[in-house]
Amino acid sequence: MDKMMEKIKLNKKQREALKLIKSGVNVFLTGDAGTGKTTVIRKAVEDLEAAGKNVLITATTGIAADNIGMGAMTVHKALRITVKFEKYKEGKGRRSHYLQAADVLIIDEISMCRFDLFTQIVKNIETENNKRKESGYLYKGKKKGPVQLIVVGDFFQMPPVITQEDRAALVELYGNEYDEGEIYEKGYAFFSEAWRKMELHFIKLEKVCRQKDAEFLNMLNEIKYGRNIDKVIDYLQNNQHAESIEGATCLVGTNAEADRINQKHLDALNLETERTFHAIVEGDVNEVDIKNISFAKEHLILNIGAKVMLTANDAHNEYVNGTMGTVVGFRVGKGEDACIQVLTDRGKQIDVYRYVREIERQEIEKYIEKNDSDESITVLRIVRTTVGYFKQFPIRVAWAMSIHKSQGQSFDSLNIDPCCWVSGQFYVAVSRGRSIENIHFLRTIKKNYIQSLSDKELEILEESVE
Known part of the structure; x- marks a missing residue:
């Protein structure tokens, strides 16, 4: 990670965010895709650990x-958080070895964290902090x-996932505590x-725009905030590519439809x-590790002529994450030693070799050191160790992709099924494109x-942060 960070220069807003994190206060770091949130977090981890801090890095999904x-x-x-609703509601904070060792807890993709889960997270933090307070820190x-x-x-x-069954359980458990119905519809953490x-x-990090068209960018902003919808629909329908774009990836609402x-x-x-290409797995890599790997499948099935997207950055700069192309050999x-030959959409033929992903784990390590009274004590610290390797071609079949999986990607051209039913989903889909002229909608866009x-909700969010 050190070599990677040496090459990265932070912009002014990113430096402000880093300074705020290093000041020791609790922080909500936000910004659109492409603004460098992950870059800031990686640099923060590097600096905090260099200062002797134990940093516990987590996310809401695998x-x-x-x-x-x-x-x-x-x-x-x-x-050590259970998935049972009644445990969230009635349970006290639980101590885990990881939290006991941690000076800093990072949670990524907070928009996917339901309010009841966040409530339990805070209970755990409070329990740990109370223990520390009792000991005089x-x-x-x-x-x-x-x-x-x-x-x-x-x-x-994308908001948290709440099924009908989840909603009924949440209403039953929290009905007297929260009067507003929205909390059970979307369940954002900031409601709690x-x-x-x-x-x-x-x-908030400032947007590094992938879109050069000022009018298109303005319309994306209107979509993001749900404003002037009639005007937005009129603009999108009248300025889109007239017909379905041959060879363009299709963004759809679900993984099942994309598959x-x-x-x-x-x-x-x-x-x-x-051809079927099986991943090469080495070391202490388990099924959960493999399930959570997002850049490639364990068993990749391809034919010559397959539309694909490359999902990693090549060390020799032949391609980047998001490069589109067609398998030609x-x-x-x-x-x-095997390779897959891909003709990119920009006309360059490249050889794609297996990408090596290190499987790292955060683990608790006990070690001996002196306290302020010069006594030898056993303390806990969080260490990251490489436990194995997952080697597979960084290729995903890409005639279609779910809107959720498209987050973080950019496309030169897109076909979009606009039938979206989740808050933020339509915004994510349209903002993957670079210009409206290279987007085609597969059906008429409806207001809903x-x-x-x-x-x-926006008012509650703004009031909840300093």
Whole structure:
């Protein structure tokens, strides 16, 4: 990570965010995709650890944890949090070895964290902080201050998942505590009293625009905030590409629909050219590790002619994460010598080799040191260790992709099914494109497809941070 960070220069707003994090206050770091939230977090981890801090890195989902890297784990695992509703409601804070060791707790993709989960997270933090307070903020004779909380994410993108069954259980458990119905519809963490308790200091990174068209950018902003919807729809419908764009990726609402479209196209290709590439797995890599790997599948099935997206940055700058192309050949070889030949959409033929992903874990290590009274004590610290390797071609079949999986990507051209039913979903889809002229909508856009934070939700969010 050190070599990677040496090459990165932070802009003014990113430096402000880094300074705020290093000041020790609780922080809510937000910003649109592409503004460098992950870059700031990685640099913060580097600097905090260099200052002797134990940093516990978590995310709300396994895939989000894999995306941030650095051995990040789910917040459930790190804090020993159950998935049962009644435990969230009635349970006291639980102590985990990870939290006992931590000076700083980072939670990525906070928009996906439901209010009841966040409430339990804060209970755990409060329990740990109370233990530290009782000891005079000394841990075995060494100073140990309260846990600092850093939450990262964008509430204008995808909200927490709440099924009908979840909603019924939440209403039953929290009905007397929260009067507003919205909390059970979207369940954002910032609805909770726990969010306000943490007194989060707000900082928003400025957008590095992938869109050069000022009018298109303005319309994206209107979509993001749910304003002037009639004007937005009129603009999108009248300025879009007139017909379905041949060869463009199709963004759809669900993974199942994306899989169906991709399989349909694969089945139409010459089956004699079909190849299956199995990942090479080494070391202490388990099924959970493999399930959460987002850049590639364990078993990759391809045919010549397959539309694909590359999902990693090439060390030799032949391609970057998000490069689109078509499979034109396979070069047979043993293990890591095999390669897949791809003709990019910009006309360059490249050889794609297996990408090596280090599987890291955050673990608790006991070690001996002297306290302020010069006594030998056993203390806990968080260490990141490489436990294995996952080697696979960084390729994803890409005739279609779910809107959720498209987050963080940019496309030169897109076909979009605008039938969206989740807050922020339509905004995520349209903002993947660079210009409206290279986007085509597969059906007429309806008002109810464009959902965002309500004025009341936005007001609650703004009031909940400093």
